[in-house]
Amino acid sequence: MKKRILFIITRGDLLGGAQIHVRDLCKRATLDGYECLVACGQEGMFTEMLKALSIPYYIISALKRNIDPLQDIRAIKQITKLIWQTKPDLISCHTAKAGMVGRFAGFITGVPTIFTAHGWQFAEGISSLQKIVVLAIEYICAQLSKKIIVVSEYDYRLALVYHITSLKKLILIHNGMPDLPYIPHKTIAQPxxxxxxxxxxxxxxxxxxxxxxxxxxxxxxxxxxxxxxxxxxxxxxxxxxxxxxxxxxxxxxxxxxxxxxxxxxxxxxxxxxxxxxxxxxxxxxxxxxxxxxxxxxxxxxxxxxxxxxxxxxxxxxxxxxxxxxxxxxxxxxxxxxxxxxxxxxxxxxxxxxxxxxxxxxx
Incomplete structure (x- = not known):
């Protein structure tokens, strides 16, 4: 019997790279017999796509992008309740905030949790204060992860430099996309x-x-x-x-x-x-x-x-x-x-x- 997987992602109101990644995984995994469920913070473009694909989704009203301790605790409670109700075999978290609250909920319920980092929030170019806060959170959450997937060699090296987790837990898998038919471009005077x-x-x-x-x-x-x-x-x-x-x-x-x-x-x-x-x-x-x-x-x-x-x-x-x-x-x-x-x-x-x-x- 194939596994039931609960995907958790912060935002459902937009369609960014992480949302497309989750959509494509759910679509393909369903064909392989997996039962895929999605939890996110809002309804919108992403959830409309899930609905069109008949992929069940659940709204976690307290799940917001910005750090807010009270809201984050509520989000953990809501996700914990959802886990008890849906009984997934595995939790797959995507984006930073979903990765934090999802891993805490997975730890509370005893369900194995994987976190995919679609770019660390302590990378070069991010403010020093944000790096300090995010690193402190990630050091804790990494201990709650079964595996951590990074999508680039850069992020893999960054995780090692900051001693985020052990080599045993850290996995590099580059992003991939379904192919589409090739259509030749027409050269025009104005590129x-x-x-x-x-x-x-x-x-x-x-x-x-x-x-x-x-x-x-x-x-x-x-x-x-x-x-x-x-x-x-x-x-x-x-x-x-x-x-x-x-x-x-x-x-x-x-x-x-x-x-x-x-x-x-x-x-x-x-x-x-x-x-x-x-x-x-x-x-x-x-x-x-x-x-x-x-x-x-x-x-x-x-x-x-x-x-x-x-x-x-x-x-x-x-x-x-x-x-x-x-x-x-x-x-x-x-x-x-x-x-x-x-x-x-x-x-x-x-x-x-x-x-x-x-x-x-x-």
Whole structure:
């Protein structure tokens, strides 16, 4: 008899990389006979997808992203009650807050718990105060984990540097994505840039805008996909820099692949990352990628082969990389094709799923 797995993730109102990761795992595991349940903090785009896939989900009203001791205790109680009711064989926690409250609830109920770190919250680029708080919490929660999965070599090394847990508990499994049919790109006179990123502190739209402002003489249009607390700020920033007619802000959307298929260059300019799934989406869509040298980005993007890796916050280097790709359609094609081959070789979903399933069964 296959296992019943309870996936816990903090937010259900948006569709980020972690939500897509959980959705894809649930979808595939269900085909293998597993019974998958999902618990999250709110209803929204993610839970609508679960509903369409007939995957049961439960709302944990006290589960919020920000640290709040009273709310967090309530969340632990609510999840503990849910565990008693649903009787899962295994708990799989995703994102930092869900990883904290979920592991405490798993410890209380005696159900084995796995935590997947989609990028540590004590990585380079995060404030010192946040690092101290998160590290203190993770040292405790790591003791409650059966296994900890990290999605990049960068995060694996970071866990060892900070002595988060033992080598026996720590497992590296790169993200993977289901393949989609390849659709050749049509070369147009005005290259289309695209970036999928929430407007929040983690993403570095500031550096991107400064670089784009230096490239007004070049033909280009940029589409920014995502929402977030800094959305209105950057819409105003685009106006102030004279970029508003050349940047489209879509907000949160579900048809991301349609935009990638119409684009020529993918950008992910960030302050910190785990192992970004959006880069894999871009490589799958045969796009060259320009990404900041943070987290596991350079484990996906091969500098000067499938795109460019630039130093974090480096406007000048971003401008140079963009200019090279904007001015050379053949270079864009070569790098995009190389990225597609790399995706097919290393980052297809089944590879990730088989490794993850082996942990579930162990």
């Amino acid at each position: 289309e840039l695209v970036m999928i990123a929430r407007f929040q502190e983690q993403k570095d739209h500031n550096t991107l805008f400064k670089a784009l402002a230096l490239l007004k003489a070049e033909p280009w249009h940029c589409t920014l996909i995502g929402d977030g607390p800094l959305f209105d700020h950057y819409k105003q920033e685009a106006v102030q820099l004279g970029l508003d007619s050349r940047i489209t802000f879509t907000g949160q959307i579900t048809n991301v692949q349609d935009y990638l298929q119409k684009s020529d260059i993918y950008l992910l300019i960030s302050n910190w990352e785990g192992f970004p799934r959006s880069i894999l989406e871009a490589m799958r869509a045969t796009l060259p990628v320009i990404a900041s040298d943070v987290g596991g980005c350079k484990e996906a993007v091969i500098h000067e082969a499938t795109g460019y890796i630039i130093p974090r916050g480096d406007v000048a280097q971003l401008k140079i990389a963009l200019q090279k790709l904007l001015q050379d359609s053949d270079l864009r094609k070569r790098m995009g094709n190389a990225g597609r081959i790399r995706f097919e070789t290393y980052f297809e979903f089944e590879q990730m799923y088989k490794k993850t399933k082996a942990i579930w069964e162990s």
